[in-house]
Amino acid sequence: MPLIKNKFAFRYLHLGTALSIILCSFYIWTIPSLATRVVFKPPGDRVPRTSAGGASRGPTCEINSSNSSQENVTPILPRSNIGLTVAEHPTIFIYIPKTKAKTAFFSFEDANGNNIYQGHFNLPQQTGIMQIKLPSSVPQLKAEQKYKWSLAMICTADLEPDSPFISGWIRRVSVSHNSQTLHTNLDSVANLAASSLWYDAISTLAQLRQSQPNNPALVTVWQDLLNSVGLNAIANEPLIN
Known part of the structure; x- marks a missing residue:
């Protein structure tokens, strides 16, 4: 026994x-480890945040320039309103609230106001953070050059002069800026954020979230990253594929 x-x-x-x-x-x-904690280091660049129009159209198509909340279209950018990238065709992230607008007009230009790309696209039916990938047909961004993108909500039949819009900036830096971080993993996200490469950090993290949708650690890192640049109000909003 x-x-x-x-x-x-x-x-x-x-x-x-x-x-x-x-x-x-x-x-x-x-649970994210301390070794892969993502802390964004703001660059020295700073440009004014621009948003306008739509105040008379009602809250479902309004952009309020006084704050960033769940009721307003919001660029996913640091407070400086500019982000760095090493990508030739970076991905831009924008929060889209509940709105009666079905389509939007997107434009991309250089620092001198020369148009590089423009086009219409359908807005997602759900609220959340959407992605706009610059198409490969667009000339690759030049190193150490600034570019401005704008998004206008089409709240009526056509785009109008007073259509509400937002804008943000991109500055592409040399690939040698931190080329060893160009991998899709959490350590890479941390390195990119520490190197002030906002567009690359958030794009890489978005790819990770989409490839591992049930990983709560990545959701936590995403929320922390957005909170670190003052986007607390929309940090919990879904990422739209």
Whole structure:
């Protein structure tokens, strides 16, 4: 009898050890480690944040320049309203609230106001943070040059002079700025953020979230990153594919 009890005890010991390993693995997967904490370092660049129009159209198509809230279209940018990138065709992120607008007009120009790209696109049916990827047909951004993008909400049949709009800026830096960080993992996101490469950091993190939609650790890192640049009001909003 003592031998049988020992066998059962041995089996339970192995079972307990296996469960401990599984739980530890789950904990590591869900909780970001201190080594991969993402802290954004703002660049020295700063440009005015521009938004206008739509005040008479009602709250569902209004852009309020006085604050950033869940009721307003909001550029996903640091307070400086400019972000750095090493990408030739970066991805731009914009929060779209509940709105009666079905389409939007997007334009992209250089620092001298020369038009590079423009086009209409359908707005998502749900509220959340959408992505606008510059198409490959657009000439690649030049290093150490600034570019301005704008998004206008089309609240009536056509784009009008007083249509509400927002804008943001991009400055492309040399690839050698921090080329070793161009990988899709959380350590890369941390390095990109620490190097002030906002567009690359948030784009890489968005790719991670889309490839691992059930990973709560990535959601936490995303929220922390947006909170760090004052976007607390929309940090919990869904990322729209």
